[in-house]
Amino acid sequence: MSSTDLTRGPSRGPARSPRRTETPPLPAKLxxxxxLALATAVFVTSLTETLPAGLLPAMGGDLGVGESAAGQTVTVYALGTVLTAVPLSAATAGWRRRRLLLTAMAGFAAANTVTALSTSYPLxxxxxxxxxxxxxxxxxxxxGYARRTAPAHLQGKAVAVAMAGIPVALSLGVPAGxxxxxxxxxxxxxxVMTGLTLVLLGWILAAVPDHPGRRPGKGSAPSVLGALKVPGVTPVLTVTLVFVLxxxxLYTYIAAFLDRLGMGGRADAVLLVFGGASLLSIWAVGALINRRLRALMITGTLLxxxxxxxxxxxxxxxxLVYGAVVLWGLGWGGAPTLLQTAAGDAGGEQADAAQAMLVTLWNVAMAGGGAVGGLLLDAFGTGALPWSVLLLLVPVTVVVVTARAHGFPARRSGS
Incomplete structure (x- = not known):
């Protein structure tokens, strides 16, 4: 009797074909x-948002509007994210993850293509x-996708690799664009962004493993109210909102700040230094996050x-300006990884909802930072901006330090 017969058992007909594995097995290493495909997706997402910043005069001229109106192309992007992140996360909770990622990236390809070909400001x-x-x-x-590609003890590093697309987009992508x-x-x-996204779609199909979504009806679908009731989620969201603000x-008006100091011609060099320090920060966070998330968050805030x-x-x-920018980059570069990881850890079964709320508040803070910074600039000048940073980081430090049991625990579960 063959091994096939043994597994089939006597007189029970042919063996059934095995079920398709819902979740691929986790690798032993990253x-x-x-x-890197996910990091490229992060790069595309970040650069699509910020690319108009260096192109406003030309965009405004071709679209027949002023630079301030052209600048609203950044604002309306953030508005689209703020209004839809939470409801779309809930609506697509049951979708398989690769299908959802492909849909999002295809959306970028279509939107960037229309932007490039449009001669109409409303369009x-x-x-x-x-x-x-x-x-x-x-x-x-x-x-969350990055976390699910790695075993528990490597999830922090996985998120750090994926989030590296943010400083690369800001320090290299914007100047290149x-x-x-x-x-x-x-x-x-x-x-060019469209072309990169089309290449990325093929890369995702070839290299990114698929994972199931969370099926509604089993208590695991993302819920805003459900996530807020989970201990630790609210502190992480509070820190996200105020820290990003x-x-x-300051970052939005760094060119104006440098110009007041007579360093306006060095803005590109300053941003390059900031980006380099941010990349170093991401490397350090990736190496230490599994056992030192709390210490890293406190250190980043203080830096x-x-x-x-x-x-x-x-x-x-x-x-000293360059030295301060280095400290700024070291403190800020790992923040997206730390906050996303903290939200995922705290959220548990409601991690998707917690991540969606984090994204929403992140974009609210970005829009608010531009608005608040503009008001401070008009009322008090650029000198008020760094003092405002200090003032806002006081409650951030307090929340991180006090959220020891949940939110920013001394030891991550599964580390």
Whole structure:
């Protein structure tokens, strides 16, 4: 009797074909091809949002509007994310993860193509809103997807690799996109984004493992109210809102701040230094997050606070400005990884809802940072910006320190 007969048993007919495995087995080490594909998706998401910043004069001229109106292409993107991240996360909870990721990336390809080809300001705004909707879908998915590709003791590193796309987009992608826009037209910059996204779609199909969603009706579908009731979620969301607000109100107006110091011509160098420090921060966070998430979050907050103090008190020294920017990048670069990981850990079965709310509040803080920073700039000048960072980081520090049992525990479960 063959081994097949043994497994089939006597007189029971032919063996049934095995069921398709719902969740692929976890590898013993990081799945770098998959994680780099997710990092590229993060890069596409981040760069699509910020790319217009370096192209506003040309975009406004071709669309027949002023620079301030052209700048609203960034605002409407954030609005699309804020309005749709939570409801779309709930509506697509049962979708398989790769299908959902492919849908979001296809949305970026379509929106960027329409943006590049449009000669109508209303149509461009509609395309940018659609890109923001795709971003809300992607941001609520990516960190959790990265976690699910790795075993528990490597999940922090997996998220760190995926989130590396953010500083790369800010420090390298925006300058590169601006250069392409000046050399070949702003439309070309958006078409390049479309081409990159099409390549990414094939990469996802080839390298990213599929995972099931959470089926409604079994108590695991994401719920905003359900997630808020989970201990630890509210502290993480509070820190996200205030920390991102503090960072954004200074980062948005860093060029104006440097210009007041007579360093306006060095803005690109300053941003490059910031991006390099952010990448170093991501590497350190990836190496230590599984056992030191709490310590890393406290350290990052204090580093940004010290940077704000230096910029507030000693900005007349270019050397100290660069030093402060290094501290800022070291403190900020790992923040997306830390906050996404903390939200996922705290959320448990409601992790998807917690991630969706984090994405929503992140974009609210980004929009609020631009608005609050603009008000401070008009009322008090650029000198008020670093002092505002210091003021906002006081409650951030208090919440992180006090959320020892839940939110930012001394030891992560499963580490």
């Amino acid at each position: 799945n770098l091809p998959a994680l 461009t705004m509609a395309a940018r809103f659609a890109a923001g909707v795709a971003a809300g879908l992607a941001w609520a998915l990516l960190a 601006t250069f392409v826009g000046k050399a070949a037209g702003w439309q070309t910059a958006f078409l 503090a960072h954004t109100l 940004v606070a010290v940077a704000g103090a230096v910029l507030a008190l000693f900005a007349q020294s270019p050397a």
